[in-house]
Amino acid sequence: MSDELPELRASDADRDRVAEVLRDALAEGRLGMEEFDERLEAAYAARTYGELVPLTADLPVAGGRAEPVLPVAGRGDGTSWPERIVGSEGSSSAGIAIMSGFQRTGRWTIGRRFTAVAFWGGGEIDLREARFADREVVVNCIAIMGGVNIVVPPGVEVDVRGIGIMGGFDHGLTGEPGEPGAPRVIVTGLAFWGGVGVERKVTKAEKQRLKAERRERRAVEKDEKRRRKELG
Numbered sequence: 001m002s003d004e005l006p007e008l009r010a011s012d013a014d015r016d017r018v019a020e021v022l023r024d025a026l027a028e029g030r031l032g033m034e035e036f037d038e039r040l041e042a043a044y045a046a047r048t049y050g051e052l053v054p055l056t057a058d059l060p061v062a063g064g065r066a067e068p069v070l071p072v073a074g075r076g077d078g079t080s081w082p083e084r085i086v087g088s089e090g091s092s093s094a095g096i097a098i099m100s101g102f103q104r105t106g107r108w109t110i111g112r113r114f115t116a117v118a119f120w121g122g123g124e125i126d127l128r129e130a131r132f133a134d135r136e137v138v139v140n141c142i143a144i145m146g147g148v149n150i151v152v153p154p155g156v157e158v159d160v161r162g163i164g165i166m167g168g169f170d171h172g173l174t175g176e177p178g179e180p181g182a183p184r185v186i187v188t189g190l191a192f193w194g195g196v197g198v199e200r201k202v203t204k205a206e207k208q209r210l211k212a213e214r215r216e217r218r219a220v221e222k223d224e225k226r227r228r229k230e231l232g
Contacts, residue, residue, distance in 0.1 A: 097121030118146030143194030155179035167191035
């Protein structure tokens with residue numbers, strides 16, 4: 001598995017699942033305290049899934065079988081990717097802002113091809129809670145003395161192909177690998193005296209969940225440090 005997905009970015013949920021297996025192994029006597037500390041530190045420092053797999057490859061998980069802990073897919077809003085790729089027509093295929101603005105946010109379905117036009121105006125295309133009409137969607141942006149901002153959830157692959165003339169077209173997310181089964185968003189078009197931005201964010205609900213997990217993790221780590229001191 002680590003050879004297949006060595007560069008897949010690990011999430012907090014992936015690191016926490018590995019830590020849980022390590023704690024079970026410590027409690028069952030499969031790991032000594034020193035090795036547990038080393039593996040736990042490596043788990044929380046891991047950036048990719050390939051770095052996490054070896055930490056549990058020799059340990060049993062649920063069911064008693066020794067196998068790597070699988071990544072959590074589609075955690076952009078807590079819904080699996082197959083459920084978000086609906087294979088039908090989108091609820092919206094265009095957004096136009098002429099000396100005004102438009103928004104596509106919340107739960108909506110983006111069509112296979114979405115056209116965004118901003119002329120002396122601005123548009124927002126938020127895909128964090130969106131459904132996708134197909135595995136691959138194309139967003140064509142025309143920003144003339146205006147701007148379009150696209151927000152994608154973690155795990156979605158982004159390929160930006162647009163150009164800027166006396167303007168800007170954000171290519172920062174191009175090349176980042178997506179999660180298995182996640183949709184691919186191709187951003188094309190032209191920014192003339194305007195700008196097209198692409199950013200990656202989690203939903204507010206997911207952000208709150210991650211904060212809660214971090215608080216719980218810090219509490220567990222604090223308790224483990226206290227226990228180690230008591231054991232001498």
